[in-house]
Amino acid sequence: MPTLNSLTADNLLTEKEILTILDLAFKLKAQKKAGKRPQLLAGKNIALLFEKTSTRTRAAFTVAANDLGAFPEFLGKADIQFGTKESLEDTAKVLGRMFDGIEYRGAKQSVVDGLAQHSGVPVWNGLTDEWHPTQMFADLLTLKEHFGYLKGLTVCFVGDGRNNVANSLTIGCLKVGVNVVIIAPKQLQPAANIVDIAQQCSQISGATYFVSDNIEDVKGADAIYTDVWVSMGEENQYEERIKLLKNYQVNEALMTATGKKSVFLHCLPAFHDLETEVGKEVYHSYGLAELEVTDAVFRSKDSLVFDQAENRMHTIKAIMVASYHQL
Structure with a gap:
């Protein structure tokens, strides 16, 4: 090229x-x-x-x-x-x-x-x-290293489905034949222009693209991906996001619900414990010690988050x- x-x-x-x-x-x-x-x-x-x-x-x-x-x-x-x-x-x-x-x-x-x-x-x-985009490339490299191939894999993004990471992951995956499922509450689903681009990519590559608010649609996913519930510049929205996303936390039950040996992905930083100032503030305000992912999943042998980071x-x-x- x-x-x-x-x-x-x-x-x-x-x-x-x-x-x-x-x-x-x-x-x-x-x-x-x-x-x-x-x-x-x-x-x-x-x-x-x-x-x-x-x-x-x-x-x-x-x-x-x-x-x-x-x-x-x-x-x-x-x-x-x-x-x-x-x-x-x-x-x-x-x-x-x-x-x-x-x-x-x-x-x-x-x-x-x-x-x-x-x-x-x-x-x-x-x-x-x-x-x-640089995060998307790291994600795809990590998936290919782990599975040995990309085309035909299914990646499920759970949480805030309209943020930049979800957008890039969706388009990058679809372009190379990776199926994409976005699971998010209706208020946090991808913007219309992203959906249009994704559908065009899906038609070209043959990979499937599906948006849902049903957490049970993780079934069949090879990888579960999540990101923080509150992105940079949205720090005043914790209460609203917690209400919307508390049932979309990636925990052991959700990983099991895929029905296969799935890996966990996260672009980092992740709020999986109380070892950060923000984590402690959220805990004191809302009583949650873990947000988008539990510590058990984050530290599990199926977690590839530090491979992604490298x-x-x-x-x-x-x-x-x-x-x-x-x-």
Whole structure:
């Protein structure tokens, strides 16, 4: 395939591009495990533009760039004048003159699209409110590592079915032939535009797409995926979300209800115990020691959450390499 150039949204990817990047990620991961660091981006300068906080995305891009011989530069919300004294277009043009690539993590999809339009260099979406493509690649790599194949698997996302992780997981899976089930209360089901894209992908690949509010529809799932009930920027909605989602918690009974040996997936962070400030606040306010997933499931041998976290780095490496080298 030609170079990927920018990666701003999952719906812009083809099946061939997804599978090629996954193959490259396998290769780069094996090389890293063998102690090899091919300098495929030697001398390139990478801007890491963060308007939202991060653990995995920031760490993964930083280590991936260093491993490949590039120089990452973190630019936090308070570090530059982007959005306050300087427009998106002007910022994009300035950064494009100085850097060879830009990662953006923030709220608005229009921002990452604008950076790609005006910067003249590859731009990668590290998360927006609509899409989270680097997470999708890590998820698919994890599934393929565990099962040995992708086409024909069934992934069931349980919880807030209209968030960015659910959107990216849905489109990425359907494009490569993985069946997708979204189980969420009606108020938190996918937006109409996402459903339209998903149905188009389903028709092309032959994978099935199903949205339900019935928790019993987990039956037959090879993987159960969940995410936090309250995303960044929605911190005032805990009471409402708990009421809506308390019956959608991923627990041992739900994992058993799949009727097969299913794996558990989560993009992290996860509220599965009381070892965080937020977890303690929720417990004191609502009496819940676990939210979207129980500690037993999170720590079980069927949980692949830390494989997913590591694979963020390997797939981000592949995405960046694909932006500069024809594959």
